[in-house]
Amino acid sequence: MASVLFSPIELRGLTLPNRITVSPMCQYSAADGNATDWHMAHLGQLALSGAGLLITEAAAVERRGRITHGCLGLYSDDNEEALRRVIEFCNRHGKTPFGVQLAHSGRKGSVHHPWIGSKALGPDEDPWETVSVTDEGYADWPAPKMADAAEMKRLTEAFVQATIRSDRLGVDLIEYHNAHGYLGNVFLSPLVNTRTDAYGGSFENRIRFPLEVFEAMRKVWPADKPMGVRIPGSDWVEEGGWSVEDAVKYSGALKEAGADYVVVSSGGVVPQQRIKVGPGYQVAFAAEVKAKTGITTMAVGMITDPHQAEEIIESGKADMVALARSFLYNPRWAWHAAETLGAPVPHYPDQYLRAKPESWPHVFPGRARK
Template sequence: MTSKLFSPITLRELTLSNRIVVSPMCQYNSNEGSANDWHLAHLGGLSMGAAGLVMVEMTNVALDGRISPRCATLCSDENEAALKRVVDFCRTYGVAKMGIQIGHAGRKGSQQPPALGGKALTAEEGAWETVGPSAIPFGDFPAPRALTRAEMLDLIEAHRQAVARAERIGFDLIEMHGGHGYLIHQFLSPLANQRTDEFGGSLENRMRFPLEVFKAMRAEWPAHKPMGIRVSATDWVEGGFNPDEAVEFAKALKALGCDFIDVTTGGLDHRQQIPLAAGYQVPFGERIRKEADIPTMSVGLIGGSAQQAEEIIASGKADFVMIGRDALYDPRWAWHAAEELGATTDYAPKYGMARPALRPQLYPNHRAPA
């Protein structure tokens, strides 16, 4: 069998050796937004595991755009230098291409890391004022302050500057975070955006600021490198952002030079009712892929089975599968998937002796137990 999961794919001038992407996963372990030895070990290990692409966690464009005080930012020379150290290590020893997700938490900021409860920070814990399209709180969090147009322009510039830093660091690909209830998603959803100006109301208006941000980021990012976006295709709440609107948003993004849509769901409203099951988000990405005619990445309970991941790609439901928690559980997930599917894949140079095909040569007297 020729594995589709382990077939190469090219976006602009970037060729990935397979369709496996390690999903961006917040680590809540940065120091004043800067990466440290944890990230060196975490991302360094993942970069050696043979996924075609490893994505760095949601990295915010401002300190007050973080989810928690321990979240990553890319808004200072110190942030840039610390992250470059990590990415340089991954390039030296790993085999994966490296991408980064850039975002702003909006009204979901100023909270504790999940391991500490995930509640809104108190003043004693260093809480900061959050912002959003409207003064509508996220659950029982404090209400954000509605952004002015001048502040929106400042945020566009902050996103542009983060992109410039990502290019200097040497990333191969970037992704704007437009899902999971963070700032861009807040503008898209009528549940969080009840503005009465040109940025609220109709879908065209709700898309306006997200598209402005994307356009500025794409203009700053080199033309030969791919850029995409993570989108929550549904809020799973009546009256929220929905799959029909997600398709139209994807079409508008494609017209601005978007190269892929990373399709997820939810995260905006505590009332969401999500029918969790293996691959439960795949149909949303499949629809966007077909109707907007754009490559998609599918994420969400996929990594439990190499066969499931293979079927998603082989049947044309997505162009990439994203592995998150399963990559944490097994950083060599792609090696094991290749072995299961009878495919070949890359091994980090220092780990080449681990290839199953070489074991009989290296250990000719080894016999498997009866």
């Protein structure tokens, strides 16, 4: 039977050649938001990976929306030009549609790179004032200022401007980041959003700001281009947190507002979370959202094996899968998965054709060219 993982899927005017997405992964290797040679190597190789979609790491929509000084940005002309260089390479040599994840770190910013400890930037390290749904900080990270109406207008405009920049760059798809405890997520979560105005309290009030931002972005993003949202499926606390039922309701609202897919992740909102990690540990969230709303879903989290990925799509739990660490470990994951599942192997660049199994019969005897 033909592999469903390797079947195409349409998102508005974009056809993805298969259901495998390279999930966004922060590289902490940008310079004031500008993509560097590291991005050329990192995204460049992944554009050649045969995945159906490649999405950049979280690109901050304003300078304050970075997590660290190394985070990618799309808030300046320089950022736009630096990313253009990378995208041009990816499109020239690869056949993988290119997406950008647009994000704002909210209260989880102004800190050091994770590999040097993620501690708050010191006074002589160009720290910045973070902004959040309230003035409550995350763990011992810098306390944010609470966004007032004027600030929320500015933040919305920053997302809109980054969306316009993404279109100018010829990007195929936008993923709007509402998970992992960053700005959109802290508005959604009842654990953090204790506001008493129209943007806090009830479920409708908590989704209001992230949804308004989505609508503003959708308005300036071309009608034939898809836009997805990374949403939380759980805050992973015993009581009082965001739940999969909330994810279902929010997905319904996003679908109505023109979202083409949701990718259901989780966690990162509060330090007291207890995540139950294991193979495919977030797939059930995507399945629930898909079953209840009918929106196209992407499953993510510990999807590592081709048969596992195939089963997720085949059983209808999700329409697409996103893999992160598997692609760092093995950038040729999609090529190898196609071999495993007996699917036509996706695009190899000309320079690498000699490594195709049928060109190398003494290593792959069953695959000799007829």
